[in-house]
Amino acid sequence: MNAIIILAITGIIAMFLGVFKKKYLGLPVVLSASIITIIVILTGWSGDYSSIMHNMLLVDRFASVFSVTMIGVSIGIFFMCHYYYNQSIEHLTDLYALFVFSLTGGLMLVSFQNLVMLFVGTEILSIPLYILAASNRRNIASNEAGLKYYLMGSFATCFLLLGITFVYGATATFDMNEISILVNQNPAILPGLFNTGVLLILCALIFKISAVPFHFWAPDVYQGSPTVLTAYVSTVVKIAVFGAMIRFLHNFNLMTSDNMWFYLIAIVSVLTMIFGNILSIYQSNFKRLLAYSGIANAGFVLVAVASLNQATYEYILYYFAGYSVPTIILFTLYSTIKNQTGIDSLEGMKGLMQNNKLITLTMIVMLLSYIGIPPLAGFFGKYYILSNAVQAGNIWLMLIALVTSVLAAFNYLRIISYTVQQTNNAIPTIRIGKAYRSFLLAGIALVIIIGLAPDYFIDMMK
């Protein structure tokens, strides 16, 4: 609860920094607030896990771990903001404020204990993102991305609301505990209204993580919006919504047996992995390819959601930690290359190696982590999720995940082969500063550290 308050106040302060023309303070304020919030959450860990405000929010270990991960990833995003936005733009601090507000919504979303908070959290998470997607005001692609995200997002919100209202109509309460008591007491006599409601809520959540039946908005939004927002949507937002989804399914005990919810999630997961990976083969734009690989990754995490048990969320968070670092670094590299040379196609990456050793090395390490090469973070993330699926007895899911991973690997190797090719008209040397260099090196170090000490990170969450 303190974490949410601190972040909300930080957002307001960041907005006022712009009013008082103190733009240079934006990054330090936001970063120090994030670190303070992490400390507050970590020191509260052994404390009370009591619910807050009449069971509206429940800050338990699950919520704390998800919150810390999200804030940690956001710190990377704030650094990326610093490099992405030209320092001379007028509204820099407002953009920081919007990211912080969105993060606040994410924190509420992972600690919800009442369906009203599920709705409010989703909206606080999303509304700043609509603004950010359209924040590149004179660029028509950005406007279009913003409008598409807005229309599709509020459309999905309506379905979430309808689902919540149906669940309320069936159970006469919004409280997750009371509903789960009702559900577990007599699951046989649950009215169809309840199941329809749960289905609609799940549809809305699946929409927000851009899994397959509702993925059509993602590539357009990812491509059109500012790259920082793309990185944010494919990391922090997904972590938050997966948190909400796991909480929702776990609280209602919906994933225990081979019931229809299991099949729903499993089928969505399979379709997402297949479509995401196959469609990404046809992409020629680097950012769009990353969007499709983001869709495929959501499918991969849904494998873990389908085989839900007590330890699953730790694996999912570990996977996301190992996925977020390469994503942020790759999007940063993309925006740097795009800014300085205007190249955004995969073909244009040919011969990147010749003049830009560090950039290419970083890109290759990150892509290898995506593929899941052992010493890097991606390997143990995938390993944990697959072994979790086998433990739950979903071997067919595991096999499909493996096969589609090979498809994805083909895709990433294609980019790597482009970058190391020798050509006559290679990309000229891209100017990067010292701070940027250390940002890239920190990314590589993080990917290796997360990959080398998986047990340490998993134990930390317990």
Added chain:
Amino acid sequence: MNELINLKDQLRIIPLEHYVFLCIILFSIGVMGVLLRRNMIIVFLSIELMLNSINLLAVTFSVYHNDASGQAFVFFVMVVAAAEVAVGLAMLVLIFRNIKSVDINALNHLKW
């Protein structure tokens, strides 16, 4: 107070299903509006219609369950809907400045 109780009884003369079906019909009109209409303002209007049909449904359930939390929920929905529409209309103005049109089909630059 007596009048209030009377009102509640009178409301209950109409079966719950009627309200639910009314809300579903309103919601579906909203869905069709979002999917079929090409004017951005009409699309925003349709989203509002969907949200308000949900409000009506929440209030109905609230009355039938004798539980006030459904009515409190409606205020949350209204506040959030207002915030959402504020963002949407701002975006509409932004787009109109750039392309001088409120037609959704005019925005088709991002395609695979």
